[in-house]
Amino acid sequence: MIYFDNAATTKVVKEALEVANLYFTERFFNPSALYHGGLEVKNDLNAARRVILSGLGAEGKVYFTSGGTEADNLAFFGSKKKKNSTVIISAGEHAAVYQSAQVLKDRGFEVKTAPVDGAGRVIEEEFEKMLGEDVSFVSVMHVSNESGAVNDINKLAFLTKRANPKAIFHSDGVQAGGKIGVRLSKNIDLYSLSAHKIGAPKGTGALFAAKNIHLSPVVVGGGQEEGVRSSTENTAGIMAFAKAFTLTQNSLKESLASVTEIRDFLFEKLSSFDDIKLISDAACSPYILAFASGSLRGEVLQHALERRDIIVGTGSACSSNKATRRVPEALGLSGKYLEGVVRLSFSRFNSMEEAKIFIQTFTEVYKELKNYVG
């Protein structure tokens, strides 16, 4: 099987699994317990926090959550915002952010959407025009899950703070953390991460909060995570996350080089299809290559490739599903291209060999299916 859907989720790497196992079976103690085993696990969790912090190059706190979505929710609902003030998100946000913003809208906030260009990058001049003293919260994703577009979040955060130093800047870093180099500036207040996108198990995420940011809990209970996120810590998931994060940090350069080679190769090959629009561009994260067919639905290509043992992602599950069209529409796609989105996403475990098999198979499949269109 060729697995090109690594932005959806990844296989758990052996090292992370081993760590998880250790915390499932030997160091299984409750980190809130007052005996030695518990204290030891608590210390381990704190070490995991330091791993994440150093990977982000930032000072502050790390709260572990059940995943990227919960981290986004905590950022939106746990942070202090002036009543009825303005919230800005980008048009390319993941549903976890978009839906959170919709809830704020229902609660009386004004939600503004910063437009993106054809690759999914926030248009900085437009963004800057939207800023003002009324803006209390901004959320712009670091790397687009749909296209791989990389936003210069440090710059956007700087602009935000310049317009209103009290505004909070959040970024969803789920497709960035552990994949590309991340160095958070002081202007970034909140940053969401997910474990299962980088070779750790599903069910763990984290929210980074800068030093001066106070968060109210969304999940209350026993007061774990300094009261910000109650629930007995998912120790095995967290420790496996830290392990996977360390591994990806250590191999970042090699990973980037290898996926970039794959991306560039496929980018060039796909450019020659006359009814395929490449959504991702060379400035995007090399882990993601999105394109849209003007004649075949993404879902059909996905199924046809699946039969040839190649797994890819789609942008849009179905023409009738409006929710999945939000971002493709924001990217300026229209007509048949809207339904024709295919997303290839790579990991450091993919090879050029696979890329070559992919393009050969894809070309065959595409040609075959196109016979029946029109």
Next chain:
Amino acid sequence: MSVEYNCILIRFGEIFLKGNNRKYFEDLLINNIKAALKPLKYTFLRSQGRYFVEDFENADEVTERLKKVFGLHSVSPALKVKTDKETLFEAAVKMSPMSGKFRVTVKRADKRLPFTSAEMAGNIGGALLRASGGRLKVDLFDYDFDLNVDIRDNGYSYLFYDKIPCAGGLPVGCSGSGMLLLSGGIDSPVAGWLMAKRGVRLHAVHFHSFPYTGEPALQKVKDLAEKLSHYTGQVNLHVVPFTEIQYAIHEKCPASFMITIMRRFMMRIAEKIARKKECGALITGESLGQVASQTMQSMNVTNSVVGLPVFRPVVAFDKEEIIDIAQKIDTFEISIRPYEDCCTVFLPKNPVIRPRISEAEEYERALDIDSLIEKAVENTEEIVITPDSRI
């Protein structure tokens, strides 16, 4: 007033009318009841005109399952006691709230007993009045609760409040088997349910256009069949690979006739499998005028390729009426899952609305109909779906 019901009393409906065939109908109904209760622990009893389920663990679960058995009129969770005055009084007191307005309705199947129904109702009412210390009042018309006492000729009486309506209709199987064309949309499961209500055992046929429709679309159809099976018992789902036929039509026939000819193939294949499986009819979810392929002329053209009767129970229903039933039988949420259930890639912009049989036949001459159908039927996969089956 808190009482553990120890019995569920079952009333059946229309099969009373069936004279000499009554034994056949009842045997079928009892089989269906037993099939519906299969994974549960219970005892089934029958007496003149009533069935009883006893020795169960959870009355609600039994009731929920019985509510879906076609041929049943209503059920009542009841307290079963020996027919004996003192015992009856005691049970009545145990079951009743001790304040408010009430009445007692007694039915006496055992005519040997030395009292009339009205006398017994009066006696039980008296017992309740005494027990409540004046807080209960009798009111035969404007009452808060009506305590029913059913005195049967097996020496037992059944006390209950509620008559929970069941699905009605006829026992599934008494009208033979039918082949339902199950698309994954809202209408076809409702059509299947309606025919099952009239005693039809269901087979279903689904046309799968991989890669144009994927595994989630197929799963959706399996889930729909599973929901139906709670009412109908086992559903045999026949999954027909359809892509090759679509390719052939696409290649050789005019685009405006794509859907018409596709549907003619679906009907032919459905009939072929139906005959193999001894089904006496085809069932579709067509509703007159809903889409271009469901005009009278279209139905005529698709109908003309089959010999079996085609039942279209929702033909005169509005969409809202169909949705109401879909919600009632719990298929709606599955039907609206956003997966393609027909190959939209082949949908022409302007499908013909009033096709003629002669035109369809003319265009089909370009196709090797028999061998296309033969191959599709040969590669059809049959999946047996039952309630509680993991699919």
